[in-house]
Amino acid sequence: xxxxxxxxxxxxxxxxxxxxxxxxxxxxxxxxxxxxxxxxxxxxxxxxxxxxxxxxxxxxxxxxxxxxxxxxxxxxxxxxxxxxxxxxxxxxxxxxxxxxxxxxxxxxxxxxxxxxxxxxxxxxxxxxxxxxxxxxxxxxxxxxxxxxxxxxxxxxxxxxxxxxxxxxxxxxxxxxxxxxxxxxxxxxxxxxxxxxxxxxxxxxxxxxxxxxxxxxxxxxxxxxxxxxxxxxxxxxxxxxxxxxxxxxxxxxxxxxxxxxxxxxxxxxxxxxxxxxxxxxxxxxxxxxxxxxxxxxxxxxxxxxxxxxxxxxxxxxxxxxxxxxxxxxxxxxxxxxxxxxxxxxxxxxxxxxxxxxxxxxxxxxxxxxxxxxxxxxxxxxxxxxxxxxxxxxxxxxxxxxxxxxxxxxxxxxxxx
Numbered sequence: 001x002x003x004x005x006x007x008x009x010x011x012x013x014x015x016x017x018x019x020x021x022x023x024x025x026x027x028x029x030x031x032x033x034x035x036x037x038x039x040x041x042x043x044x045x046x047x048x049x050x051x052x053x054x055x056x057x058x059x060x061x062x063x064x065x066x067x068x069x070x071x072x073x074x075x076x077x078x079x080x081x082x083x084x085x086x087x088x089x090x091x092x093x094x095x096x097x098x099x100x101x102x103x104x105x106x107x108x109x110x111x112x113x114x115x116x117x118x119x120x121x122x123x124x125x126x127x128x129x130x131x132x133x134x135x136x137x138x139x140x141x142x143x144x145x146x147x148x149x150x151x152x153x154x155x156x157x158x159x160x161x162x163x164x165x166x167x168x169x170x171x172x173x174x175x176x177x178x179x180x181x182x183x184x185x186x187x188x189x190x191x192x193x194x195x196x197x198x199x200x201x202x203x204x205x206x207x208x209x210x211x212x213x214x215x216x217x218x219x220x221x222x223x224x225x226x227x228x229x230x231x232x233x234x235x236x237x238x239x240x241x242x243x244x245x246x247x248x249x250x251x252x253x254x255x256x257x258x259x260x261x262x263x264x265x266x267x268x269x270x271x272x273x274x275x276x277x278x279x280x281x282x283x284x285x286x287x288x289x290x291x292x293x294x295x296x297x298x299x300x301x302x303x304x305x306x307x308x309x310x311x312x313x314x315x316x317x318x319x320x321x322x323x324x325x326x327x328x329x330x331x332x333x334x335x336x337x338x339x340x341x342x343x344x345x346x347x348x349x350x351x352x353x354x355x356x357x358x359x360x361x362x363x364x365x366x367x368x369x370x371x372x373x374x375x376x377x378x379x380x381x382x383x384x385x386x387x388x389x390x391x392x393x394x395x396x397x398x399x400x401x402x403x404x405x406x407x408x409x410x411x412x413x414x415x
Contacts, residue, residue, distance in 0.1 A: 003028060005078040012083030013108065013115035016154065021087050022067045025074040034066035038094060057094045067091050075104075082112035090121045098129035116151035119144040120158055127165050141165055155181050160188040163195060172199050194229065206237040217246075224254035228263055235267040243267050258288035262297055269301060277301055285314075292321045296328045299335065308338040326352045 006024035008017065018038035026033045041059050058064055068091035075084040089104035105122040112118060123144030145162040149155060163178035176199055182192040193212060201209040213230040220226045231246030247264040254260055265280035281298040284291060299314035315332035322328060333348030 003077075005074075005081040005084065009074060009078070009083040009087065010081060012086055013112040013117055016117040016120070016157070018067075018087060018090055021083060022070060025084070025087070026070050029070065029073050029077060031070055031073070032066075034063050034070055036063040036067035036091075038064070038067075038090065040094070057096065061095055064091060064094050068095060080111065082108045082115065082118075085111065086115070086118055086121065089125070093121060093125045093128075096128070098125045101125045102129070114151065116148050116153040119151070120148035120153040123148060123158070123165075124161055127161060138165060138169055142169065156183065156186050156188075160192065163192070167195065167199060172203055175199055194225070197229065197233075201233055201236070206233060209233055210237075222253060224250045224257060224260055227253065228260045231267065232263045235263075235270060240267045240270040244271070256287055258284040258291040258294055261287070262291065262294045265297060265301070269304070274301065274305060278305075290321065292318050292325055292328065295321070296325070296331055300331050303331070303335055303338065308335045311335045312339065 006021075006028045008015075008020040008024035009028075012018065012021045019036065022036055022038070023033050025031075036058075038058070040057055068088070071084065071088040071091050074081070075088050078084050085104050085108035089101045089108060092098070092101035092104065102122070102125055105118060105125065108118050109115070109122070123141045126141035126144060127138065142162065142165050145158050145165065148158050149162075159178045159181040163175045163182075166172075166175040166178060176196060179192045179196045179199075182188055186192075193216060197209040197212040197216075200206070200212070210230070210233055213226065213233055216223075217226040217230050227246045228250035231243040231250060234240070234243030234246065236243075244264070244267050247260060247267055250260040251264055261280045261284040265277040265284070268274075268277035268280065278298070278301055281294055281301060284294040285298060288294065295314045295318035299311040299318065302308070302311035302314065312332065312335040315328060315335050318325065318328035319332055329348045329352045333345045333352070336342075336345035336348065
């Protein structure tokens with residue numbers, strides 16, 4: 001007669017205690033315990049300031065790989081135990097094997113349809129699976145987090161993930177609500193304060209954001225990210241000269257990090273110091289070739305310097321690294337447009353904002369029918385203005401138009 005599944009594993013969909021489930025399953029199967037605690041790595045505020053853009057879900061993946069093997073055996077030994085499938089799925093998730101995790105969550109949900117922890121962990125996998133990172137897919141992750149909270153999952157686990165997801169979906173008010181759920185002593189509390197400041201800045205509440213970043217810089221004077229956030233906020237709210245010393249300090253504190261240099265380059269560009277800005281972006285892309293935003297900003301700066309062919313190389317690289325990055329597609333479209341490759345430009349613009357006859361937005365020179373360059377320019381900016389007017393929540397369009405106006409683009413004013 002087969003041995004029954006251990007109690008800690010059976011109750012996992014109710015308790016969410018993966019550590020106890022791993023130890024109990026290993027004992028029941030006669031295996032060495034994996035010593036995996038399944039404690040997700042504390043969210044580092046602006047970790048890209050220091051380490052690049054990769055983020056492990058756990059500090060040490062080795063014991064979690066061992067737990068994955070234990071849980072794989074467990075689901076074969078107890079195929080009707082929902083906890084075994086949930087545990088196996090969670091192990092795949094912390095190891096960033098999201099496509100492998102999702103079918104396991106589906107099986108667990110069929111066996112325990114009222115569980116709070118199955119949708120909580122499945123939401124994490126859905127939110128992070130790069131193949132699914134489109135708005136309609138992200139909404140399924142958001143539904144999982146809503147369901148998990150409704151069924152009693154720990155808000156401290158769910159709130160940071162749901163806040164980040166709501167921010168991605170431009171639900172800033174909802175994101176602020178979730179951030180307020182995170183208690184001061186939580187491992188994600190510092191990240192939550194940074195996230196709140198960035199959302200306040202996006203909402204036009206720059207003074208509140210600056211007050212938060214002032215406090216963070218005072219509390220963490222040796223943290224590059226704190227000074228970079230403060231400096232960037234000053235620069236993007238019309239005070240670049242005041243923001244530059246903070247960004248200088250951020251670069252000194254993290255000289256091998258790409259992001260502070262890239263942000264400083266933006267401030268130098270706003271001050272008209274294009275040569276210094278380009279040097280910062282050259283250095284940033286060498287330090288972290290995977291930092292997509294660095295390639296986008298370098299391509300954009302080369303466009304401002306009248307070097308569209310060089311700009312296109314950088315923007316091509318950015319789009320190869322992240323084919324769905326709207327800012328990269330938008331600027332690549334402009335580079336192609338400047339080079340007279342209007343059909344390709346129209347395709348990029350259409351990928352950023354699909355053609356909708358109900359909106360006053362038509363990708364520039366679709367089909368390449370406008371022969372006169374000046375007319376094409378005026379049409380482009382007219383289209384962009386129409387896009388901003390009809391979709392005020394479209395951040396990339398606002399950014400493109402503001403950029404044109406800030407550099408004194410005559411064609412933009414003419415439109």
